[in-house]
Amino acid sequence: MKCRACGGKAVVNMRQHKLALCKEHYLEWVPEQVARFIKKYRMFGPDEKILVAVSGGKDSLSLWDILIRLGYNADGLYLGLGINEGPDGGADSGYSAESRRMVEQFALGRGLKLHVVDIQQEYGHSIPALSLMTHRGQNRPCSVCGVTKRHEMNRMARELGYDVLATGHNLDDEAAVLFGNTLSWQKDFLLRQGPMLPGHDGLARKVKPLCRFYEKEMAAYALLRGIDYIYEECPYSVGSTSIYYKELLNQLESERPGAKLAFYLKYLEARVSGLFIQPEEQPQALHTCPVCGQPTQYEGKCSFCRMLEKANSET
């Protein structure tokens, strides 16, 4: 197969775009597209300060790389979750230790600014310990992890004065979440999903500049750019619903190229046209958590502080 740009040997074939590209042209094409999506979805301007949430995986490190290549002022935020480490944390092996090593190596090699928050050091418990103590998540710490990450990413973005928080969610991530929310018609979640969530009432603006790239395309970008990322999967994600949905969507994609992209883009169009909300409906006002001061949907403590309180009462 030949590169559409130069006729050389193609290394990436995107059937949904009917586009095959060689290494050189693919590595030019990806940042061009990211720049286009940043503009299209009004994610941020050239002078804004961006905090990129980096996990050590292919998507977040590629996103950081692309934003720097595009000339943005982007720093990194790594959250140490304490996964596959000893009960006291701080071990130098295991999933979290390896992912942290990848992120630090990436930042150091490029002279980039990286903020690190170790959840165990900050709050006294690792994510798996928090999950055990609060009995949340049916033997899987993913829900505790999600609550903690959202809380900490928002806290750091606000405290450090960043204009926007960027995450490396790709199209497969977005389509899998959308698929799950559609199966159960979760109107509240269907209202909120999108490439750009505006900041308000203490919530930082959140953006997903990779939301239109397939997962395979981001892996190809990382590989072709020589970005060292953690290949191993989070041990708790094995058998997760999100991976199951991705596999189902990939089966569909295999038979119908472009199905995943169309599912997501048609959803965005439907949302804009008011399918899930009456245009005059106003979003619900947020409350302030009396403990951490962060915004919360309901009156009283936020879910992160309630979770922490429960964990501390167990010790």
Add this chain to the structure above:
Amino acid sequence: MTVKLILRGKEYEVRAGMTLLDALKKINVLSEAVLAVREGEMILDDEILKDGETIRLVAVISGGAQ
């Protein structure tokens, strides 16, 4: 006349002369879920696999908390 495919440390053997896509079908792996690397170079689904070579398959799907 075989080709070795390696995915997450597990080895598979297929006949040489088939395309990468056919080889992936043979081992029940969707092309959408992996990148195929031959001697450090990425290859596409229509590539014919040659006798004696080893193809590294890089899993691309990740998941967990959103």
